[in-house]
Amino acid sequence: VTPWYRRWPFLAGIVLILVTNAVVLGGALYNRSGEPESRLNLMERELQVAYGGWRPGENSAFTLRLEPRVAQRGHLANRVGYGGEADWLDGAKLDELGIQVRQRSPGDELSTYSTSIPADVFLVLEMNGPAYRRQLADTCDPARLAREERAKRICDEETHRFSRLFIVDAGLDRAALRTKYSDAGMYAIVHGQIQAVAASEDGRLRRYGRIRGLSSEDMQVPPSMRAAMAAAQSRRGTRSTGPFEATVAFGRRLEPWLVRLSARARED
Amino acid sequence: MTTRLEAQARVDQVQAFRRELQLLESGGHVELSAEQRQAIEAHHAALSRELTLAFDVDPDARSRQLSLGMRIASFLGALSLAASVFFLFYRFWGELTVGAQVSVLVVASLLTFVFTVWLRTRDFAGYFTKLAAFVSFCCFVLNISMLGQIFSITPSPNAFLVWAAFALILAYSLDMRLLLVAGIACIVAFVAARCGTWAGMYWVHFGERPENFFPAALLLLLASHFIDHRRLDGFAATYRVFGLLTVFGPILVLGNWGEGSYLLSDVDLIEGGYQIAGFVAAALTIWFGVRHGLSDVINTGITFFVILLYTKFYDWWWEIMPKYLFFLVAGLTAILFLFVLRRLRGAGKLAMTEAA
DSSP, rough: OGGGGGGGHHHHHHHHHHHHHHHHHHHHHHHHHSSEEEEEEEETEEEEETTTTTTTTOOOOOOEEOOOOOOTTTTTTOOSSSSEEEEEEEHHHHHHHHHOOSSSSOOOOGGGGOOOOEEEEEEEEEEESSHHHHHHHHTOHHHHHHHHHHHHHHHHHHTTTTEEEEEEEEEEEEHHHHHHHHOOEEEEEEEEEEEEEEEETTEEEEEEEEEEEEOEEEEOOGGGGGGGEEEEEETTTTSSOOOOEEEEETTSSOOEEEEEEEEOOOOO | SSSSHHHHHHHHHHHHHHHHHHHHHHHHHHOOOOHOOOHHHHHHHHHHHHHHHHOOOOHHHHHHHHHHHHHHHHHHHHHHHHHHHHHHHHHHHSSSOHHHHHHHHHHHHHHHHHHHHHHHHTTTSSSHHHHHHHHHHHHHHHHHHHHHHHTTTOOTTTTHHHHHHHHHHHHHTTOOOHHHHHHHHHHHHHHHHHHHHTTTTOGGGGGSSSSGGGHHHHHHHHHOOOOOOOOTTTHHHHHHHHHHHHHHHHHHHHHHHHGGOOOOOOOHHHHHHHHHHHHHHHHHHHHHHHHTTEEEEEEHHHHHHHHHHHHHHHHHHHSSSSSHHHHHHHHHHHHHHHHOHHHHHHHHHHHHHHHH
């Protein structure tokens, strides 16, 4: 009789567990090997606590989430999020990316167009660069401050609190994007998804893109960096943290990890 | 005799023989001599004892009822223990270094799996083994998904493939339908995600085009037909039922949400097409089930036929009919269904009589 530890299910299961773990860990190691693809210096403005709906005390891990924004067409400011209509993600850009809205039947009304399926592309994140400066200049425009009551408050938020991390471009060729955005300290390339949308505007079809998400945007804070997050931990679940600064590296597979995290004096 | 299923069938046969003999004797159709009766009873008693010891089968109806209770307790225990492992890890993993987290995850997968396979040799009825197997599966799922979180790894549909493989190894070696269902769910997710990727979609969104599920359904139905499951209790039926669910679920969705289809046509046309396809497929399923004597197929077909029908009733009449009339029509339809099924049942009986 074959002993239990020599039977095929046992051997197959052990091999499956070991091989799967080796592949996953090998991939993580490969991502972090060599010089990072890019390295961004961020603050609590760009990294929010991802508490994921856990009740206090149920999840002891501490996770930070990248909070990129898009400069939106026709909007004053949006603190976080990329769900709106990015000003650069127009019909021409969608053609370049090969993402099309589908017309259900030729000659149909505009309403018969539908959204596309979300496609995987490379997205370019820009930290504290021209996109943020444009947004800041637009928000804090003296004429607007004089005209609108709430503009001063939003200008103040834009200057001190809103994320400075902007998604500024997308492409299918990672190397071409890196050539175009060569400053690895300001620009990171990540995997993300874009969906094309068709809308009727003045009776004409207008296509634009919507960013559906980043493939990898959460980072676990290792215990060695926890001390810097003490203020944040004491207010878990609020998504607010004490001031800190962090360096986030993006590896060969464009997956992020925290390289450095330290507390920072409060500006005000 | 090598499996518990075969042993249980043998014991059931003995029970049926005893009941039938009792009826024959009370009707005066047969009369055994005392020696014959003693010889048969001694043989059956020895056989039952031997099979109960070797395979932990249920020798009588009372034992069978208790076994059902144990199966339910084992199922609930498996779910609860798996949830406990999940929450236990989340409760403490943040306190561990990355090295310790990885070690705990890998070792937990290995240890629970080794323990499950070892327990199998001690627990022939399998109640405790099945419980341990489900915890082992949960540990492996946790293992891979948590490594993904720890290292911010881009999610991949391949995870479903390895989870499916692990679940199927446990299901087939332990004759465990709960893990077969888990394995089937992972296969469906993997195949649907891959189909979505081939269509140009980022895999996470595979549910946004329900047609992605059809190839998985076909695979499951082929598996139920071509893989020999005679030695495994209820496996073929599980494949059939989940294959049919994977067909009818998306049809039901697309019959009411044509925008979700890959087809480039008018939305109303797509919805109408899927509604007709749903009725035809449900009717064919019932016919196939009746023809091959597969009660699970018949029941799944009937269930979806009724759901599709009631969905249409709702679309057509809910707004315009008084509620009492709407439910009267629904009730009368159910009665009509009973008549149709009784006819089918009668036809089946007639076929059996003629065959006899």
